[in-house]
């Protein structure tokens with residue numbers, strides 16, 4: 129049976145986020161958006177903490193909301209319509225806890241997950257990218273050497289979102305260079321371990337809440353109780369599965385960005401009068417808005433299909449990668465069309481369209497580049513042919 133209706137709970141959830149957007153987030157951003165970066169975040173995080181929404185996937189038994197991916201995608205999409213930076217924080221936080229949700233022991237979950245819930249909820253960071261192994265996780269240079277009851281981790285990670293404020297870091301590293309990706313290990317570690325430190329800030333143009341950061345491990349001793357693994361998942365499978373799930377949420381952020389750009393362009397086109405008529409009365413402008421609306425609708429459906437498959441525990445990898453590839457193009461295309469409609473005003477440093485464009489560009493690299501999504505989809509298609 130096909131059913132495109134959202135549940136009553138999901139409709140209420142969307143309404144809640146729209147109320148938070150209108151009453152709290154937008155007024156705050158109006159005042160601070162162009163004056164502060166990396167400094168105005170706590171207020172915004174607290175708004176979500178108040179409703180236990182910073183990491184809504186944490187199961188109820190550990191203090192969370194136990195939200196399914198469909199609902200989380202609705203949350204991040206709505207937040208992204210007013211503050212993509214905040215939406216990235218939530219999707220990234222979910223990313224950071226996903227390995228422990230998939231494969232953590234009961235003890236690990238009891239020890240770690242409650243910290244991600246409630247009014248004092250912490251943030252997590254997900255650290256995979258390294259200087260020498262961006263898209264290629266088989267060439268990690270960070271090494272986790274196995275000793276008796278612990279690992280010694282040495283190396284570097286970069287472009288890690290939330291790193292500067294995260295209480296827990298989810299780190300993927302190699303435990304043997306010769307075994308490459310077969311040797312990947314996943315660690316979920318607190319940020320206060322000796323010989324761990326934050327490196328340089330990777331300042332990006334987009335108005336994120338926090339710029340991504342480099343993190344450095346210089347012989348960090350990690351107890352085996354911080355290794356996330358079980359018989360079903362090798363570190364590599366765990367990484368792939370986490371990334372594939374995360375791609376559905378990143379796509380939802382992209383849909384939110386596109387919706388925001390569409391709304392601004394639509395509103396502007398109805399108000400901007402040239403030679404006695406609104407610019408929307410030019411068919412080319414009206415048709416451009418139509419193209420944008422169609423793309424948004426299609427991508428929203430793809431995101432929801434990916435989340436629906438994730439929630440049903442069916443094979444979701446192909447659809448979530450398709451949704452990410454498509455959503456990356458959506459965000460670029462819609463912000464670019466919106467920019468065209470705004471003309472010169474899109475180029476002002478205070479332009480919301482310009483800020484959305486910067487956020488849109490991030491979608492095409494975060495959680496793997498468009499090319500990597502294509503590689504993944506083509507691998508799955510070939511496997512399916514056999």
Ligand SMILES: Cc1cc2nc3c(=O)[nH]c(=O)nc-3n(C[C@H](O)[C@H](O)[C@H](O)COP(=O)(O)OP(=O)(O)OC[C@H]3O[C@@H](n4cnc5c(N)ncnc54)[C@H](O)[C@@H]3O)c2cc1C
Pocket residue numbers: 220254255256257261262263264286287288289290332340490493494495496497498499500503
């Ligand atoms: C704002 C922001 C936030 C981020 N947050 C995080 C985070 O929280 N955690 C984290 O771990 N990382 C994060 N990243 C890093 C991101 O995941 C990487 O940038 C991405 O994986 C690509 O790696 P790279 O930049 O090193 O590019 P490279 O891997 O060097 O790729 C460069 C180009 O070559 C192409 N390419 C490379 N290999 C192939 C191939 N085999 N086939 C086809 N094309 C290929 C790529 O598609 C790309 O176009 C973030 C990045 C940004 C910009």
